[in-house]
Amino acid sequence: MSVPDPIIRIESVSKSFGKDLALEHLDLSLAPGEFVTFLGPSGCGKSTTLRILGGFETPSTGKIIIENQDVTALPPNKRNVNMVFQDYALFPHMTVRQNISFGLELKGMGKADIKLRLDEITAFLELESYVDRYPAQLSGGQRQRVALARALAPDPALLLLDEPLSALDAKLRGQVQQELKSIQRRSNKTFLFVTHDQEEALTMSDRIIVMNNGRVEQDGTPEELYFHPANRFVAEFIGETNFISGEVRGVEGRNLVLEWHGQTLRGHAPSASLPKSGELVTASIRLERLSFHTKRPATENVAQGRVVGKTFLGSRMAIDLQVEDTNGCTLKAYVDTAIGQDIGDDLVWLGWEADHMAVLRG
Template sequence: MEPIVRFEAVTKAYGKSVAVDALDLDIAPGEFVTLLGPSGCGKSTTLRMLGGFETPNSGRILLAGRDVTRLPPNKRDVNIVFQDYALFPHMTIAKNIAFGLELKGLESAAIHRRVGELLDLVQLGDYAARMPHELSGGQRQRVALIRALAPDPQILLLDEPLSALDAKLRGQMQMELKAIQQRTGKSFLFVTHDQEEALTMSDRIVVMNAGRIEQMGTPEALYGRPASRFVASFIGDTNLLDCSVVSADGPRVALDWQGVAITAARGETSPAPGTRARLAVRPEAIRLFPAEPDTANRVRGRVSRRVFKGNHALLSVEVDGRGQIEALVDPLDLAVPTEGEVWLGWRAENAVVLRD
């Protein structure tokens, strides 16, 4: 299937500062892709180049096979939703949604029908005659979304559209936004620095760092099999263990962590025996035992801190001068030791060797 969007070696620099460096990326029809990364990583610049608001220094951007690299925004079949909604304050909700359809020259009957369909899609059918200031933040965000969808663009661009909402409403809108994308079948390119948003909504996440793609894949793949220290640390919390490689035959890697034998998944690397390697283990993969467990990996330590967080507790365990390992445990499970001397254990498949 031909991608709806293709970036081919796209580079954007501002003077000597490179914002996006030789980016190659395809987006499939109907796919929800999220560009994730810290401020300054190039994600918003990438989105703005696709929207026509920035022009690459080199490379090509194709939209449904058509080269749009040098075309202005109004000559591209895309639309964008910003974080400040950008609704026209002097127009009713219906007029806001109809605006783009009128520019396309649709007949009034077709516009009226389309506006009604979209308002029903987001359960705002009774709000057509209201003004933007009469709506809540979440309602205004839904109107901004369907206004952008009204002209039926080939892809919708979303530049941190939920960042102005409070935490509870943001969580609700995440689920609603994904549901709307699935119902319409449109391709969405979403930009955020919020890992939870990316994990919740995306079909595929593109993690960016310093203008380049650090890793891309499904939310499950990126969380469970991070390729680099940057990805492991940026998406969720993780324990990082500096080890030396003993052997690397097959899908498993044998390592030494300061005298403790460790077995881990290979990940994307092919480490050579005798070299150094960094291991990532998620806190929720760590199990605590009162006695030595029969697990592939196990080490003894002492609980130094316990932080209660409602549905889980975070334990920090000092491991005999080797450093600290953090574990997430169920605070209601009385079989789990939460103080004093404990044993830590984790499965080999829950530990992955990082690229760097």
């Protein structure tokens, strides 16, 4: 099966604002129909990348290729790209019908073609009954759909979304996340989404690009980033985790053998730049990957300790366990509340598999 050509290529793009470097040699490709999320803290370069793709900023170096055309120097209206802004940027004095039609009129479409496209897009997004309303008469979720309809109506190759859900309350935000993902799937458009919300990124994305200080820290599926983070920054930024530092003793297949306070542990080795024997490394273990046992388990890795803290979280409980013979090292685990309530002050065993402990680079 042939792999489709990238619809977007970002080639060695850098961007400086005076002496401040916002992006450093960014190289990325996006495939047709992908839902890709840029995730990272404020100031990491994700919104700058979006603005460069949209034509609102010019890169200091590098190229932007869209549908095999170099658009680096082209303004926004000359690119087959549309953008949904954080505040949706709907015209308050225009009805839904007028807001959606506006961009089509700018493209020079005739009235008959505009009506046909308007009917198609409002039916697709279930907005038919709202076309004569003004933005102030719509809910937050409805305004979101109108902004999407306006952006999708000209049939762009790429849709850019700059934190478009940040103004919604938590309940509505969850609903719109699912709706947005469904729209992307049904339209088969390439969506490039920007957020600093890790849960939002994990929920919606086919692929996540984690950025920090203008550079890509890791590029992969939500599962890859969560369970096999490339480095400490990614491990800490996406979810909660435990960190274990140990000395490399060797390699067994795709696992590294570590010594940790006299105990032998095995962890999933990074895909590149294998550390050498004797090198100190850090590994990440997600809280839900640790299991509690009254007897020594048959897992590849085990530790014994005492519970020193419990936090009730509703359907689950966070347990803090101080590991024996490790100079006070503590591991944290998520367990079902019923299991957590039964764990007492006696010594207990923790178990986890080698594949559930990711040895980090850097």
